[in-house]
Amino acid sequence: MKLKDLGEFNFINRISKSIRPSGRVVKGIGDDAAVLKYTKDKYLLFTTDMIIEGKHFYKSAKAESVGKKALSCNISDIAAMGGTPKFAVISVGLPGSLDLRYADGLYKGIRKAADSFKVDLVGGDTVSSGKIIINIALIGEVEKKNLTLRSGAKENDAIFITGNIGGSIKLKHLNFTPRVKEARFLVNNFKINSMIDVSDGLLADLGHILEESNKGAIICEKTIPVSRNALGFDSAVRDGEDFELVFTLPLPQAGRLEKAWPFATRLSRIGRVINRRKGFFIVSKDGKSKKISPAGFTHF
Numbered sequence: 001m002k003l004k005d006l007g008e009f010n011f012i013n014r015i016s017k018s019i020r021p022s023g024r025v026v027k028g029i030g031d032d033a034a035v036l037k038y039t040k041d042k043y044l045l046f047t048t049d050m051i052i053e054g055k056h057f058y059k060s061a062k063a064e065s066v067g068k069k070a071l072s073c074n075i076s077d078i079a080a081m082g083g084t085p086k087f088a089v090i091s092v093g094l095p096g097s098l099d100l101r102y103a104d105g106l107y108k109g110i111r112k113a114a115d116s117f118k119v120d121l122v123g124g125d126t127v128s129s130g131k132i133i134i135n136i137a138l139i140g141e142v143e144k145k146n147l148t149l150r151s152g153a154k155e156n157d158a159i160f161i162t163g164n165i166g167g168s169i170k171l172k173h174l175n176f177t178p179r180v181k182e183a184r185f186l187v188n189n190f191k192i193n194s195m196i197d198v199s200d201g202l203l204a205d206l207g208h209i210l211e212e213s214n215k216g217a218i219i220c221e222k223t224i225p226v227s228r229n230a231l232g233f234d235s236a237v238r239d240g241e242d243f244e245l246v247f248t249l250p251l252p253q254a255g256r257l258e259k260a261w262p263f264a265t266r267l268s269r270i271g272r273v274i275n276r277r278k279g280f281f282i283v284s285k286d287g288k289s290k291k292i293s294p295a296g297f298t299h300f
């Protein structure tokens with residue numbers, strides 16, 4: 001059997017089943033970041049992401065943007081847990097023939113993202129490689145009361161998304177702002193039951209929330225904020241790398257949230273969490289409801 005026959009998610013499941021976490025692990029594999037015991041009031045968050053030339057970016061992309069992306073996608077995962085990013089280590093695989101200006105550019109981008117989000121860069125590893133590879137691991141913190149998992153969605157929760165989706169195709173994937181301040185506002189002021197950042201695509205990532213929470217959902221096409229750079233509705237809801245936040249909160253808090261939202265970033269209410277047995281549906285613009293299979297981007 002080949003890896004691609006198993007698929008990315010089954011492969012990760014298989015790893016997950018083979019691991020026995022100790023009592024220090026609050027949440028291991030299966031969320032945007034691992035949640036680890038830390039202090040009386042806080043958890044430590046720990047996440048990593050890797051980007052590879054030819055897969056996540058092309059060599060023609062500006063080095064600074066690539067570096068910024070490499071750290072920003074990790075920061076986005078910390079935001080999705082309700083936390084604050086703190087310390088990063090950066091490992092790079094670089095060809096010996098690489099122009100030094102490109103390597104400096106990568107670090108310029110990494111430093112920019114680190115400065116914007118007060119992340120300390122504290123180490124890494126350097127190896128030679130045929131293609132450019134950047135792997136960053138990031139530690140964050142979250143107050144215990146603010147921890148937001150994928151698994152907490154409740155029936156009748158309102159479903160929201162920040163920003164627009166589908167724009168990643170036109171380079172937004174290289175130039176996005178992780179939604180840390182939005183996430184912190186949410187967890188400090190509302191009862192956010194579940195949250196994820198959109199890396200695999202809206203349907204797939206909302207699907208992860210539903211799966212982990214054992215729930216269904218009904219979402220409404222006309223409320224979904226599609227970017228004007230998107231290739232169309234179907235591709236916008238399935239393509240990955242939007243790095244927006246999808247979250248759910250109790251319906252009675254939805255109106256207050258809409259009134260209190262202080263950011264220029266768009267906020268859209270796109271649906272409601274329902275009983276798992278009813279499934280996952282979308283109501284299209286003509287009022288018909290269709291069952292969704294939440295497939296999005298997978299690596300194999």
Ligand code: ADP
Pocket residue numbers: 012015028029030031032033034049077199200
């Ligand atoms: P995200 O898109 O939020 O970064 P992923 O889909 O990459 O999340 O990963 C889902 C979960 O699987 C995470 O908890 C991640 O830590 C875990 N995971 C992914 N790859 C591996 C691996 N090779 N070994 C162990 N855990 C992994």
Ligand code: MG
Pocket residue numbers: 031032076077080196197198199
């Ligand atoms: Mg994520």
